[in-house]
Amino acid sequence: MDVMLWLACHFPLLALEVPPPAPGVACVVADNTVQLACPLARAAGIQPGMRLASARALVDPLQVRHVVEADRAQALADLAPRLARITSYITLDPAGGAVVGEVDGSRRLFGGLAGVRRVVTAAFAGARVTWHPAVAPTPAAAALLATHRPGTVVRATTDLAHVLGPLPAGVLRLGDRAELLLRRIGVRTVAEALALPRAGLARRLGLPAITALEQLLGERPDPRPHWTAPERFQRAASWDYPLQTLEALTFPLQRLVGDLAVHLAYRGERATAWTLTLSGEDLPPHAVAVAAAAGAGDLRQLLTLTLDRLGSQPWPGPVTDVALTLDATRAAPGTATMFGATGDEHAAALLDRLRARLGDAAVYSLVNAADHRPEHAQRRITTALGPTPPPGTRHRPTWLLPSPQPWRGRPGDLLAGPERVESGWWDADARRDYYIARGGAGETLWVYQDLRTAAWFVHGWFG
Incomplete structure (x- = not known):
């Protein structure tokens, strides 16, 4: 019978890498001692386990970050859309610092688990974060293996106990009380914990701990909240x-x-x-x-x-x-x-x-306006590419001068016209006869005679 497979992506340096450190500034994650150090800090001699005061003495300036559970959960939620390229069922594991997705259907779509791995690698390439994968038949086992045995692939639930067995019992995340009890009775590995009688464990550790063990091994359903993408996108650093x-x-x-x-x-x-x-x-x-x-x-x-x-x-x-x-x-x-x-x-x-x-304002289109005066017949709009306005039936140039210039031509230079324009009584009354004319250098001009003063002007040029 086919089993559901889960891919877990663990992010061991999440607090260090999200948000990205400021360029040229050494960064560590620490409380009283250094937990994580960026390459720049390590190059200066800072190592995990070093006291924070000693680290500050080695590097100045030194950016110090602290692990905040809410920030880690948000960082995982921000990374989840990248895994959504291969699966629609995603769940977050903030306690383990992992994003987990069901990939049983995806492996058929992408040509097996190797194809899934290629797609996920490409998806996280731009995230600039360190991540470790693992595949297992349960989400809990996948997250645990991605953290402590990255790269592991387990295809059957019957193999889980064997693969998980050599790991330290402390990785089971059964709670402080359960971990203390296991140490007291000499349990050091996962295999030793799984070998204990379940009834006795239930009395000593409590039902939640036994439920977690059974979900880890696929013996009990493990329903988890389904991650959904937010409607509104916001990011900050x-x-x-x-x-x-x-x-x-x-x-x-x-x-x-x-x-x-x-x-x-x-x-x-x-x-x-x-x-x-x-x-x-x-x-x-x-x-x-x-x-x-x-x-x-x-x-x-x-x-x-x-x-x-x-x-x-x-x-x-x-x-x-x-x-x-x-x-x-x-x-x-x-x-x-x-x-x-x-x-x-x-x-x-x-x-x-x-x-x-x-x-x-520097990039615009021209559209027709409801005004017969040429200098007001078009207006600028800032818009995307769109349909070109239909050309007019009148023969007018596309190049208008910023302001009309005096013209001293001869009647024999007029080639076509006139086109009468009478408009603008509400702001600047215009009464003009427009002609197409030949200039002294052979250029084609658009000229008009002002009917109020009988003066002639050049208003535009034909290409």
């Missing part, structure tokens, strides 16, 4: 030491934007508007709005637009806190357009990048 430049912000920003890309992929959407809020000790919240009219979904495009927008503005000052909020989305397209699979998307992406770098 903070540092003890301020980031002084945009370049220093780029590395931690990649993680936040990567989470946004995963969230969008999970929901089948593209981002059309998002906000990055920067703040610091002497910097009030500074919101930077980013937009993508056609929608952005992949990490590279989201990060490029965000950095371009940040780079187009003066650096606000030393930053210690960053928040990323998704403001608006649109459904991701599922079919190619008539101009090719990605042609329209590339053009829209180019416009989004130009807006991010130059500002919204």
